[in-house]
Amino acid sequence: MVLFLLGSILEFHTFSLEYFTESLVNFRFMDYTLVEMLWLGKPESLVDHLTTLKYGLLAYLGAFSIILMVISFLPSLGIQLKVLSFVISIPALALLLGFWVRFINDDNLVSRSEKTDLFIVTILAYPSSVFLLWYGLHVKRKKLPLGDDSQYVAFQASRVHSTNNLNYPLDKSGGKEEQTGSEKGETLPLADDESTAESVSSELIEEGAENMKQEVANSQELVNDRVENIKIEESGDNESEIEEISDKISNDDASKTSESDGANRANHDNFSTNHGDEVHPHQESQNIKAEVKSNDD
């Protein structure tokens, strides 16, 4: 682009390059030349000034071009913009602060108009550079995707724990202690705290699994007891009664499971998916039914 622009300027005589060079050489801000502002030394003659300016600008432009090329290889537009803003902000801030350091330590007199210019430049450049730097360094926090099972479980578990601790139906004393603890003003783990929630949820998952195991064992025992009772008391081949009993058992199981909330369900799902060799209570009742039937046969 720059080459094209310069070429077109030369070709069509849009404006004299000599004039452009002269403007660059004569440019002064607060009595500092462009060469001085870019920390390229203090030129003693015009030739020296021009040479320094030429090589200095070439070096600056070259470095910036390389950086631009590197940025172009970055994966997404967002990252490219961030890196670009960071790359712009650092030299901009360095130039501004460096200029101030030079100005403070130098022995030059400045007029009021020059002070005003300096003020305007600082007011514009400093916040812009700081903003660019902030944008370059800022990383946006990702929101939790609800589709992920494990995170969903963690989220639910932490919510449950923070509301009423429904994951502990068997351990009443523990719940009571927890309640008194909260009454005393002890801090409970907060759901929105990511790390705390994660740790709490992993604990809850484990405990939930243990509870579920116990529930299954209990229900299995119950079913076995009932089946034995039925065998002893009636010892008949009443299929309909057996069906009623098994339905009752399954209803009991369902009513028990309906007591627990979404977290329990989730834990349960999780448990069932993670522990494929274990048997669901409902499935168990169906198995018993089939077993009784075969025995009868």
Next chain:
Amino acid sequence: MCGTIFGLLTLLILEGACFRLVENYASKRLSWSWGNYSQGSFHPILSKLPLDHFIAPPKAGQSEGSILEQYTQENTYSAKVMSFSLPLRDRYFEYLCNAADPLRKYHIRDLQSLRGVITPGLKRAAMLEDVRKGQAKRKGDLLEYAEGFFMVVTHAENNSDYEKQFAKLENSFAFLLENGFACVLVSSNNLEDLMGKISFLKASYPLLAENLIVYGKGEQASLVMEACFARPSFYRAILVENPTRAVPFPAESERTWFLAIQNAPLFEKVSTTKACLKWARKARQSEFLYPSRLGGLLRISKEAESLPIPSFAIAYALKCKSYFQVASMLYPSGKNSALDASQEVLGNVKTKTLDYPNFIFENEAVKIEKSFSKDFQTTNFECEMVTEYRKIHNGDPKVSKLSNRELVLIIGDTFASMGGGVLEEIAQKDPVFMRYYLSLRELNL
């Protein structure tokens, strides 16, 4: 971490910007670093920071480089140690650019041979000492005074040339007048004439010319140095720009500040440059902090700064004036009493032709000091403070038994123990008392 470093850097630059742009803050920072004028000492904590105020002055044996190198070192030192004056110099620069008809509110008059003296119009009530000296008829009379007297020595071929030069200096004079200086442009091209005018001014208008600062350029700069060599006690400071001749440093000068501004091409005159180096270094030899840092400075003039009087010289003169306004009491010898004794002599000063380097000038300063010591022994230490104290403790037999000298010491010690600038306030209210007290303390009487 990055944020903290960035914040610190920003704070540092903000502080530096305040120091560079805000005059009051720059002066404050200097006084925090160096203490007050009378008891100057480096601040124990601030002195650990790399501030310009704590830069060590170059010494004679320190650098064995060429004269140019030594002068460059001195120039760097001057720029650093006077960095506090940059906001003031900016103000002066701005004032020169914008002031229009600046002398309209000031009174311009001729004091016999001194033509066109401009006074700032400051007045104060006469004190007992003024009456005793004959400067006022009675206590309470209004006396005209100036905080400093800035004399520019030039050479004018004729009247129109003088007027032209005066017009060029108007803005600079106005700036100085606003800061309490009286100003005059003196045309003189020989030492006798110049010495005569200065002696007349010192003898006839001591309240105006108490803090006399003389500026000369070129040939007149050498003339000013010669005049200072002849009678150093007359001057608070001499400011010379591109002197043409080498003048030896006066042996008795214990308090005259010296500033030389030179162009780089003039370094070819090695003898002159060497003499300036010697003047600056000797002028810095002082037991007090401020003169030991600012007493002698050398400066390479900037081509860009083409002002009638360089801003650096103006800032230097103002600092010198502020210092001697407070700290003149530290130099009791050669002050008013000595001046009184010498006034008759000064009326008809006979300067001798200077023949360097074998010139031995008649040492009148020593005579003056001797006469001052005699005066001091016989003085009754009567001053406003003592009189007031006696009035308050009228019925107290203990106080009535004490002599004035003892009372001066007791009261002074009490004020000194209060600290916090009480002594400075007292010095402003009753300078005579302060002078007596410090003199007694100095002499351990």
